[in-house]
Amino acid sequence: MKTILLVDDHEDIRELMTLKLQRHGYAVVTATNGLEAILATAQSAPSLILMDVNMPELDGLEATMQIRAADPVNRIPVIALTAYALPGDESRAMAAGCDAFHPKPVDFEKLFRQISDLIEDADRNRIETASNSQGETEAT
Numbered sequence: 001m002k003t004i005l006l007v008d009d010h011e012d013i014r015e016l017m018t019l020k021l022q023r024h025g026y027a028v029v030t031a032t033n034g035l036e037a038i039l040a041t042a043q044s045a046p047s048l049i050l051m052d053v054n055m056p057e058l059d060g061l062e063a064t065m066q067i068r069a070a071d072p073v074n075r076i077p078v079i080a081l082t083a084y085a086l087p088g089d090e091s092r093a094m095a096a097g098c099d100a101f102h103p104k105p106v107d108f109e110k111l112f113r114q115i116s117d118l119i120e121d122a123d124r125n126r127i128e129t130a131s132n133s134q135g136e137t138e139a140t
Helices: 011-023 034-044 060-070 089-095 108-139
Strands: 003-007 027-031 048-052 078-082 100-103
Touching (some): 034 048, 060 078, 060 089
Parallel strands (some): 003 027, 048 078
């Protein structure tokens, strides 16, 4: 079962999203701000992170940059979520290291496609990287 880290400072959103994700067969770990997200990423090694952009303590984009800096090789896919989508927000999210952008209110059909596609791509990249590493080891 794939695990998704859901990061959002609003309890009602975390509860709704958790239920929807669990119904789609995902295990869910939650965090309420960017600082908790960094810790939860290290502890739970999720398959994907759903990261709210606007949060107290540490916003989602800064948290994403710190997660990327901590482990640039093992790229966990990150989808930025925001209720306040303004022009330029998507490009700022991508520059921070997010893999996709999704405005709120959430279009769950689209979001589940994004999740599935990103997890499949990450799994494929991990397999290719492991295969390439094994080939290099055997060649030496």
